[in-house]
Amino acid sequence: MPTPLVLVTGVHRALSARAAADLLTPGSVLVHHDVGRLDQGVVVRTVQAAGAPAETTALELAHGCLSCTLRLDVLPLLHTLGTRPDVARVVLQLDPALEPEHLCWSLGHLPLDDGGTASDAVTVEAVVAVLEQATWLEDVTGEDTMADRGLAATADDERTLAQVALGQVGMADVVLLAGPPVDDWTAVRLHAVLERWVPAARLGSIEHWTPERVLAGLDGSARRGRPHSPHAPLLAGQPRLDTDAGVQLVRFTAARPFHPERLHEAFDVLLDGVVGSRGRLWLATQGERAVWLESAGGGLQVGDAGPWLATLGDDAELWAQVDPERRAAAALRWDPVHGDRDAALVVLVHRQSPDVVTDALRDALLTDAEFAAGPELWATFPDPFGDWHADPCEDSTPAPDPRSSTHPEENR
Numbered sequence: 424m425p426t427p428l429v430l431v432t433g434v435h436r437a438l439s440a441r442a443a444a445d446l447l448t449p450g451s452v453l454v455h456h457d458v459g460r461l462d463q464g465v466v467v468r469t470v471q472a473a474g475a476p477a478e479t480t481a482l483e484l485a486h487g488c489l490s491c492t493l494r495l496d497v498l499p500l501l502h503t504l505g506t507r508p509d510v511a512r513v514v515l516q517l518d519p520a521l522e523p524e525h526l527c528w529s530l531g532h533l534p535l536d537d538g539g540t541a542s543d544a545v546t547v548e549a550v551v552a553v554l555e556q557a558t559w560l561e562d563v564t565g566e567d568t569m570a571d572r573g574l575a576a577t578a579d580d581e582r583t584l585a586q587v588a589l590g591q592v593g594m595a596d597v598v599l600l601a602g603p604p605v606d607d608w609t610a611v612r613l614h615a616v617l618e619r620w621v622p623a624a625r626l627g628s629i630e631h632w633t634p635e636r637v638l639a640g641l642d643g644s645a646r647r648g649r650p651h652s653p654h655a656p657l658l659a660g661q662p663r664l665d666t667d668a669g670v671q672l673v674r675f676t677a678a679r680p681f682h683p684e685r686l687h688e689a690f691d692v693l694l695d696g697v698v699g700s701r702g703r704l705w706l707a708t709q710g711e712r713a714v715w716l717e718s719a720g721g722g723l724q725v726g727d728a729g730p731w732l733a734t735l736g737d738d739a740e741l742w743a744q745v746d747p748e749r750r751a752a753a754a755l756r757w758d759p760v761h762g763d764r765d766a767a768l769v770v771l772v773h774r775q776s777p778d779v780v781t782d783a784l785r786d787a788l789l790t791d792a793e794f795a796a797g798p799e800l801w802a803t804f805p806d807p808f809g810d811w812h813a814d815p816c817e818d819s820t821p822a823p824d825p826r827s828s829t830h831p832e833e834n835r
Contacts, residue, residue: 426505427548430526430648432517432591434574434584438601439628440555443516444552446634449473452504456497458518461487463579465599466495489576493529496765501530503775505544511528513545520569520576522596523550523588527648547648547773549638552595555628556604560613563589564698564773566721567780585720586832589699592621596645597637599629604697608668612773615670616698619771623660653703653715653728654749657769670698672778675784677766678758680707683806685787692783693718696775702768703728706808707789707801714808717766725808733762 431443440455447453451474457467464487470478484491497515504513517523527550531542568573574584592598597761598617604610617626623644625637641647644660657674664672683706693700697718704714704725715728732753735741742750753763766788770780793800 424511425542425544425546426506426513426550427543428501428513428515428530428648429548430515430517430523431553432519432521432523432550432594434519434572434588434591435553435555436519438555438599439516439519440790441601442551442553442599442629443514445553445712446512446514447471447473448512448635449640449710449821450509451514453514453516454497454500455516456490456492456518456521458492458520458576461489461492463487463643466492466496467546468500470500470835475602487577490520493526494533497526498529498533499535499551502535502539502541502544505541512548516635517586518576519574520580521542522590523552523648524590524650527594530648548640549596549645550594550648551599552592553599553601554592556568556600556613557602557611559588560609560698560773561618562720563592564589564720583720583722585699586717586724587723589620589719592617592624592647593636593651593699594648595621595624596625596641596647597632598626600626601629601668601806612668614625616771616773618667619662619670619672619712620699621660622662630742648652651701652746652748652749653713654752656752657702670771670773671777673772673780675702675766675768675770675771677705677785677788678791679754679766680705680710680764680801681787682789683708683768683808685750686784687807687830688795689783689787690718690723692775692780694721694723697771698771698773700768700770703766704768705731705764705766706806707793707798708804708806709808710764710798710801731762731763731764 429446433439443453453471455469455815460467463483466484468480468484469477482496484495489593501515502509502516517526527547530545531540534540564584565585569580569582569584569587573586573603600622604613625640627637662672681704699719700767704716706714711734712730713728714725732745756765757763772780
């Protein structure tokens with residue numbers, strides 16, 4: 424059986440370190456990679472077994488990037504520890520620059536030298552996210568970059584703090600709150616956001632949590648490192664759909680494609696008064712493949728989310744690779760002409776009118792006349808999205824492989 428792996432994440436290193444230390448019980452090993460000197464090709468690795476002193480090693484990398492850090496040391500080390508009989512649990516404290524979703528995807532997809540993957544030896548028991556109550560909501564609704572906060576992995580790391588911080592919590596099975604909120608109103612809004620964005624996560628205080636009891640209490644709804652899928656239900660975990668302190672989940676669906684230029688213009692509404700959004704798009708100019716959209720605060724990215732099932736034809740081998748849940752959902756909405764193509768988004772607003780969001784998205788869809796004209800006309804529309812290509816080894820940010828080659832389209 425693979426050894427349980429607990430990931431601890433957050434934008435505040437001291438808080439993450441504190442939660443990770445709480446998990447250092449007999450039989451556990453704590454691992455941390457400090458990428459603060461990644462620009463110089465150096466990563467500082469710390470490994471500590473329970474009851475033993477920490478061992479710190481400075482690793483020199485030929486390429487100073489996060490992908491190389493994962494591939495060359497993090498994943499092989501996790502595999503090695505997972506095969507040791509004296510290790511009952513591995514605790515991985517992630518540097519703020521290392522995103523938990525990409526790490527979780529990498530466990531089962533990036534091959535090691537022996538041809539296997541780290542998931543042969545370790546399995547994610549839980550993702551624990553630690554956030555500071557006084558600042559987190561401001562962080563995930565702002566426009567500061569990781570570099571602005573001194574958290575960037577390298578000089579070309581252009582990710583926003585909002586994208587990273589919201590992504591950390593979005594993968595969490597356990598969310599630990601640290602410190603007092605600024606005031607009662609901030610606390611109410613914070614809880615309203617968490618109840619809607621991560622409804623299945625267990626909320627607690629870093630001051631009072633009992634790790635073993637909390638981890639043992641996770642049920643079947645826990646993600647346990649499962650990456651988000653563009654074609655999975657967007658309202659998983661039964662989030663609250665009412666409005667609380669101005670916070671509300673807005674769901675938008677459509678059975679026709681977006682006009683790419685009008686959709687691009689509509690993006691402004693997703694970057695103002697919105698905590699985050701995610702979902703799949705059907706672009707009129709790109710009818711073969713779905714498009715994934717994800718935003719947080721003032722940052723937004725779109726990218727390739729793989730082929731629509733309608734493009735698979737009668738290829739039984741390809742159909743056999745499709746998740747049964749996706750096949751069932753597609754069958755319920757299957758159109759005789761367009762198959763499973765559709766648009767589905769959820770938008771978490773906090774200072775934006777839900778009507779403004781839905782109106783802007785609806786106006787970006789093809790008109791009746793455009794829709795009736797068919798794909799030949801659609802192919803002539805200007806397309807500001809184009810293609811998304813990136814070499815992970817030349818980019819400070821690992822490509823978010825869980826969504827099939829998604830790469831940043833814009834950060835604003």
